Amino acid sequence: MGMHVMAMQFIRIVEEVRTVDDLTAAMQAVTDELGFQYFALTHHVDVLAAEGTAIRLHNYPDRWADYYDRNALGVSDPVHRASHVTSVGFCWSRMPEMIPLTAEDRRVLAMGREEGIGEGFTVPANVPGEARGSCSFASEAGQPIVVDLLPMAQLAGAFAFEGARRIWSDRGHLSKPPPPALTDRQRDCLLWAARGKTDWEISRILSVTEETVARHIKMACARYGVSKRTLLAIRALFDGTLTFTDIFRR
């Protein structure tokens, strides 16, 4: 059967699934067709802290999954971090070229291998305004991956993540209250703060007093319910009030 035909069958099934169990079954089947043993469909968040609101579906060995959750690896997982620097699927063996790996990263990857998880392929899935996510396929340690099937894995990953998104949003988990709105002036001040300017420097740039800048930032912090401007900038970047392009614009 051609890869495109296999992909279309999987897509049709994923469109119809309405429950987590059905999606799990579909994922098991496609993982098998793609020549892998394991899959993981997840938002890149601390899954225990997220209390079921984040997408998470996998068939990793229990011991590994428990260890992973207990150590909140969802946020620091090198595979997840690597998926944030690319827009297309990548083999895990390429990670050292993609991101700097710390000693802890290497230890986590080695531990995964000890638990039987070998080479993998991860498809990044990012929907603006939501937590980043990905769909990974992995083989048992020592088993090669079928490189010819990776284009299909890319497509399957994209549709699988969207299928999971739909199921989780049907449960009401992905709907969030709208993010706080800043005034234009608050946003201007925050933009310059995120670019590393002090209140005094911002006051010169915007031709207002230093006290006014401090007040705008304080009010913006209050709207987001945070007390530090670093956290304010991060929250504003996450919800799209600020973009990286804004900050680095020359």
Place this chain on the structure above:
Amino acid sequence: MLHVMQTAARPIPDGALRAMFAARKSVFVDLLKWDVPVIDGTYEVDQFDDTHATYLVLADGEGGHLASARLLPTTRPHILDSFYGELCEEAPPQAPDVFEITRFCLDRGLSARERRTARDTLVTALAEHALAHGITAYTAIAEMPWFQQILAFGWRCRPLGLPQVIDGTMLVALSIEIDADTPTQLAAAGIVPSIDIHAAARVAA
């Protein structure tokens, strides 16, 4: 306001279309570095911008460009069949009721929140336009991150082939099936327009 227009691109027409060609230059040439023709150093206009193209242009109260898209009939030469046929497992779809969406453009001057609103309005307008004009499917070519967003709009998408890396970018050809359920699917995925498209739509010569 939503403008639905058909017109020759040369000479560059006034109003919403002129603003759109300038916005396209800003997005596709200046930002995305596409190697496409530019007229007068200001307007991005290619060989498909002719009397056969239909434009959906979302403009603010002063006629400023917010978002736009170009629709090409698949019964004539279009981008998928002219340049990216290899992205399709079978022949690219060609039918009087199938149009290709190209140059989906969100103005660079918009904030992230405004972009999202403009995007959702334009996506809804595309579905409404299809329903009003007997279009049953759109085709398109997308880079992978944009493809993931297109899927997240909730409408029914099909890949026309496997993704391929072309000139260093992974691309996929897709079709979007439009029927009476599409508006409900979009709304269920949270894609809602900021304006009443029916009331605002007008057809210009």
